Amino acid sequence: GNSVTQMEGPVTLSEEAFLTINCTYTATGYPSLFWYVQYPGEGLQLLLKATKADDKGSNKGFEATYRKETTSFHLEKGSVQVSDSAVYFCALYVFGNEKLTFGTGTRLTIIP
Amino acid sequence: DAGVIQSPRHEVTEMGQEVTLRCKPISGHNSLFWYRQTMMRGLELLIYFNNNVPIDDSGMPEDRFSAKMPNASFSTLKIQPSEPRDSAVYFCASSFGTEITYNEQFFGPGTRLTVL
Numbered sequence: 001g002n003s004v005t006q007m008e009g010p011v012t013l014s015e016e017a018f019l020t021i022n023c024t025y026t027a028t029g030y031p032s033l034f035w036y037v038q039y040p041g042e043g044l045q046l047l048l049k050a051t052k053a054d055d056k057g058s059n060k061g062f063e064a065t066y067r068k069e070t071t072s073f074h075l076e077k078g079s080v081q082v083s084d085s086a087v088y089f090c091a092l093y094v095f096g097n098e099k100l101t102f103g104t105g106t107r108l109t110i111i112p
Numbered sequence: 113d114a115g116v117i118q119s120p121r122h123e124v125t126e127m128g129q130e131v132t133l134r135c136k137p138i139s140g141h142n143s144l145f146w147y148r149q150t151m152m153r154g155l156e157l158l159i160y161f162n163n164n165v166p167i168d169d170s171g172m173p174e175d176r177f178s179a180k181m182p183n184a185s186f187s188t189l190k191i192q193p194s195e196p197r198d199s200a201v202y203f204c205a206s207s208f209g210t211e212i213t214y215n216e217q218f219f220g221p222g223t224r225l226t227v228l
Contacts, residue, residue, distance in 0.1 A: 043116070043203050043219030044155075089155065099168065100217060104154040 002027045004090050006103035013080055014111050021075040021106050023064075023090035031092040033057075033066055033073040034100070038087040047075075047088070082110045114138075116220035118204050124226045130192040133223045136185055137206030145217060146179055146189050147203040155203075161187065194227045201225070 007022040025031065032051040036044040048057035053068035062077045073090060090103040117136040125131055137144050145160040159169040161181045169179070176195070181187040191198055201224050205217040 041221070043205070043221050044217075045219065046216050099157055099160065102155045 002031070002092060002094060002101045004092055004101055004103035006090050006106050008104075008106070009087075010107040010109060012109045012111060015082055016079045017110075019075070019077040019080045019084075019108070021088055021090075021108070023073045023075065023103060025071050025073065025090075025092050027071075027092055027094055029094040031094050033064070034091045034093070035062070035064055035073070035075050036089040036091060036102075038089065038105070040086070044089060080108075080110050082112055084108060085110045116204055116206055116218055118202075118220035118223050120223060121221065122224045122226075124228065125194055126228050127195055128193045129227075130190065131194045131198075131225060131227075133189040133202050133204075133225070135187045135189070135204030135220060137187070137204070138218055139185070141206035141208050141218075142184070143207045143215075143217075144181060144187050145205040145207075146187070147205065147219075148200045149203060149222070150200045158189070191225075194225075196227045199225055199227050 004025050034049045035047040037047045038044045047062055048059040050057040050066035053066055056063055056065045064073050064075045066073055085108055087105045087107045089105045091100045093100055116138055119134045143162050146158040147155055148158055149155045156171055158171045159179045160167055164181045177191055179189045201222045203219050203222045205219045207215045207217045
């Protein structure tokens with residue numbers, strides 16, 4: 001079956017620190033990969049995506065590269081801000097199935 | 113566009129009562145998803161519809177849960193009778209789905225349910 005394993009949180013960083021949130025996956029097909037973000041009191045929203053190997057998704061200073069050889073899609077940002085405090089979910093989608101498979105989420109807190 | 117609309121935003125009820133959660137998807141979207149989020153189990157897909165037809169309800173926890181989509185602009189998730197362990201945040205999401213490519217799911221703000 002399909003599954004996503006995320007780095008356990010919570011993660012606490014100081015403002016302007018470098019961020020990495022690890023994500024690895026297993027999939028029966030050739031998945032598309034996503035990072036969703038959930039800000040406090042809100043629903044999830046798509047942050048970035050990559051649909052094939054070696055693609056890099058990017059948005060709002062965040063980046064993630066689809067690594068087929070390591071089945072990974074790690075989220076990175078060079079300099080985090082307080083406004084980045086949220087829960088981050090890694091997810092995958094396999095062709096022919098409408099369902100997204102989500103990881104457990106990683107809570108990120110940025111301290112000024 | 114107003115986005116996905118859910119009501120109520122908060123619901124507090126007593127064990128044994130019936131609870132109905134409502135969702136209005138984004139106009140033009142043809143897929144609708146109900147999720148449940150808890151600290152212990154994370155984000156779980158309960159059921160999803162395509163063109164108003166339930167496609168996969170394998171995530172519905174038990175017979176106390178039921179979901180309907182009578183038309184393209186409205187869906188309900190009902191819990192009867194409710195139990196304290198049903199306390200969670202319930203999200204509705206919609207997308208314009210095809211089998212060819214992934215289409216982004218847009219999430220509503222959620223309904224926070226507390227069963228006493």
